[in-house]
Amino acid sequence: GRALADAREERRGEVHVSSTARKLRDLHRHRTQEEHRKRMQEQKLMDIELEEAARRSALQEHIAVQEELASSNRDTWLASHSHNRQQSREERLCKVQENKSQLREADRRDADTLRLVLEEKQALSSQLQQALASTRQTHLEHTASVFIETHTQHIT
Secondary structure, rough: OHHHHHHHHHHHHHHHHHHHHHHHHHHHHHHHHHHHHHHOOOOOHHHHHHHHHHHHHHHHHHHHHHHHHHHHHHHHHHHHHOHHHHHHHHHHHHHHHHHHHHOOOOOOOOHHHHHHHEEEEHHHHHHHHHHHHHHHHHHHEEEEEEEEHHHHHHHO
């Protein structure tokens, strides 16, 4: 009778150990999945920041080319139309206003694009924070349940 009771007790210990090992394995898998998801979100944020920097750079280059073109156009125009000063001045002012208007429109479009990129970046950042908080909470709950279960089994 005593040997049977000892064997039953030993089996209960083995079941407890394998149950705890399974729970730890599940916890590790869950944590690995969360870390992968977090890395993917961080990568997406970095990609957006790179796109944003490239857009800014392209915008600055575009503005520089437009300013150079405007300057070149003014110089060429003045050289070829110096005989009629008043008409030249009016046309030059019109061209400058046109160029300024085009630059303002390009600036507005780029500002809109930048605003959209920043909004997307903020939304992703918020999602990442929520995912991290959720992961922490899930981890804490799981750890607590494993702890309680382990100690409850030890007591009984």
